[in-house]
Amino acid sequence: MTATTSVDALYRSESRRVLATLIRLLGDFDLAEEALHDAFFVAVQRWPLDGVPANPRAWLVSTGRFKAIDRLRRQARFTPLLQEQADTLEAADWSDQDVEDDRLRLIFTCCHPALAADAQAALTLREICDLTTEEIARAFLATPATIAQRIVRAKGKIREAKIPYQVPSREALPERLDAVLRVIYLVFNEGYSASIGADLTREELTREAIRLGRLLMELLPEPEVMGLLALMLLHESRCPARTSAEGELVLLAEQDRSLWDASLIAEGCALVERALGTRRFGPYCLQAAIAAVHAEAARADETDWPQIVGLYDVLLRAVPSPVIELNRAVALAMRDGPLAGLQQVEGILARGELLDYHWVHSARGEFCRQLGRVEEARAAYAKALSLTQQGPERRFLEQRLQNL
Structure with a gap:
C-alpha cells in the first residue's frame, strides 16, 4: 500500500476519531474541522517522503493541533484575543501517546438537550459520520440549506452556552439517552438503506452505528440500548442477501436466508430476550422483537405474520x-x-x-x-x-x- 493510499484509507476509517479528539483539545468545532483538513493535507505531502508514522492517528491529532495553533496566531494580528487562545492551547498537556477515542463524548455533546432535536441529529450525522448536508437533507426530507443552518446554529449554541464536552454522569444519562439512541438509529438507517448513490448500503455507517451501540451498551446497559443494538444486529444479519451479485435489490421474501449471518442473529435474539425480560422495554425493543420474528423463520412462508401484526399494534x-x-x-x-x-x-x-x-x-x-x-x-x-x-x-x- 502506498503512502497516498494509506492517507485515503485512514481518512475513511479514522478521520472522525481524529476530529472528535481535536474538538476535545481545541474546544471548537470549526477550528477542529480546519485542523483535521490541515493535518491530512500535510500527510499527503509528507508521508510519501517520510513514510507512514508508527501511530498515524496520534500523528494526525498532533499535526492538526499545531496547525490550529499556527492558524490562531496568524489571525491574532487582526483579533488579539486569539493570541491568548493559542498560548493556552500550546501550554495544555498533550502527549502523542494520549489519544483517546472521543466519539462517544462527541455524540453526547451533539445530542445535548440544549440543542433542538433536529439539530442534534443533523450535527451528529455531520460531525461523527461525515455525511454531507445533501445526504442529511435526504434523511430528513429537508433542503440542504435548512440542514446547513441547523448545523451552524447548533455549533453556535454549543460555543455560546459552553456546553461541556463530556459523557454525562450516570445520574444524568437516562434523560439524555433518547436523543442519542435516535441519532444512532438514524446513522444506521442511512447506512442500511443509503438515501442516495449507486449502492444500496454504506457499510461504514452501519458498522459505525453498531460500534456506537456497543459502546453505549457497555456504558449504560438499559433495555432500550439493548433493543436498539439488537435491532441493528438483526437487520445487519440480512445484508449479504439484500442485493444480488449484480448489486440489485432483493426483497425480504425473496432473500436466500442461508446467507443471513447466524452469529448476528443469535446475538440479536439474545439481546431481545434479555431486554423484554426486564419488562421495561420501549419502541426499540419492540422493533427488535419484530426483526427477531423474521429472523426465526427459516423460510419466508413460515413467518409468523399474526405475531408481527400484534407487535406493530403495541408499537403504534x-x-x-x-x-x-x-x-x-x-x-x-x-x-x-x-x-x-x-x-x-x-x-x-x-x-x-x-x-x-x-x-x-x-x-x-x-x-x-x-x-x-x-x-x-x-x-x-x-x-x-x-x-x-x-x-x-x-x-x-x-x-x-x-x-x-
Missing part, C-alpha cells in the same frame, strides 16, 4: 407514527391480503402523510399490482420512482413498471 400505541403504520400495513397485507394493506396505505395518504416518502407509493403500487389494478399500480410505482435517487431502488421500481 407506544409511538404513533405514519412510517410504523406503513410497516404494519405491509404485515397486515401478508396476514389478511393486499386489500387490507391497500386500505391502510390509502388512509395514510388521505391524511396527507408520507406524500414524499417513496416507500409508501411503492407499497401502494405493489398492493394494486396484486389486486390486478394495473393502471393504479403503474401510477404509484412511477410516483415512487420520482421520489428516490438511490440506484438499486430506482432499478427495482423501473423493473416493476416494465413488468406491468
Whole structure:
C-alpha cells in the first residue's frame, strides 16, 4: 500500500476519531474541522517522503493541533484575543501517546438537550459520520440549506452556552439517552438503506452505528440500548442477501436466508430476550422483537405474520407514527391480503402523510399490482420512482413498471 493510499484509507476509517479528539483539545468545532483538513493535507505531502508514522492517528491529532495553533496566531494580528487562545492551547498537556477515542463524548455533546432535536441529529450525522448536508437533507426530507443552518446554529449554541464536552454522569444519562439512541438509529438507517448513490448500503455507517451501540451498551446497559443494538444486529444479519451479485435489490421474501449471518442473529435474539425480560422495554425493543420474528423463520412462508401484526399494534400505541403504520400495513397485507394493506396505505395518504416518502407509493403500487389494478399500480410505482435517487431502488421500481 502506498503512502497516498494509506492517507485515503485512514481518512475513511479514522478521520472522525481524529476530529472528535481535536474538538476535545481545541474546544471548537470549526477550528477542529480546519485542523483535521490541515493535518491530512500535510500527510499527503509528507508521508510519501517520510513514510507512514508508527501511530498515524496520534500523528494526525498532533499535526492538526499545531496547525490550529499556527492558524490562531496568524489571525491574532487582526483579533488579539486569539493570541491568548493559542498560548493556552500550546501550554495544555498533550502527549502523542494520549489519544483517546472521543466519539462517544462527541455524540453526547451533539445530542445535548440544549440543542433542538433536529439539530442534534443533523450535527451528529455531520460531525461523527461525515455525511454531507445533501445526504442529511435526504434523511430528513429537508433542503440542504435548512440542514446547513441547523448545523451552524447548533455549533453556535454549543460555543455560546459552553456546553461541556463530556459523557454525562450516570445520574444524568437516562434523560439524555433518547436523543442519542435516535441519532444512532438514524446513522444506521442511512447506512442500511443509503438515501442516495449507486449502492444500496454504506457499510461504514452501519458498522459505525453498531460500534456506537456497543459502546453505549457497555456504558449504560438499559433495555432500550439493548433493543436498539439488537435491532441493528438483526437487520445487519440480512445484508449479504439484500442485493444480488449484480448489486440489485432483493426483497425480504425473496432473500436466500442461508446467507443471513447466524452469529448476528443469535446475538440479536439474545439481546431481545434479555431486554423484554426486564419488562421495561420501549419502541426499540419492540422493533427488535419484530426483526427477531423474521429472523426465526427459516423460510419466508413460515413467518409468523399474526405475531408481527400484534407487535406493530403495541408499537403504534407506544409511538404513533405514519412510517410504523406503513410497516404494519405491509404485515397486515401478508396476514389478511393486499386489500387490507391497500386500505391502510390509502388512509395514510388521505391524511396527507408520507406524500414524499417513496416507500409508501411503492407499497401502494405493489398492493394494486396484486389486486390486478394495473393502471393504479403503474401510477404509484412511477410516483415512487420520482421520489428516490438511490440506484438499486430506482432499478427495482423501473423493473416493476416494465413488468406491468
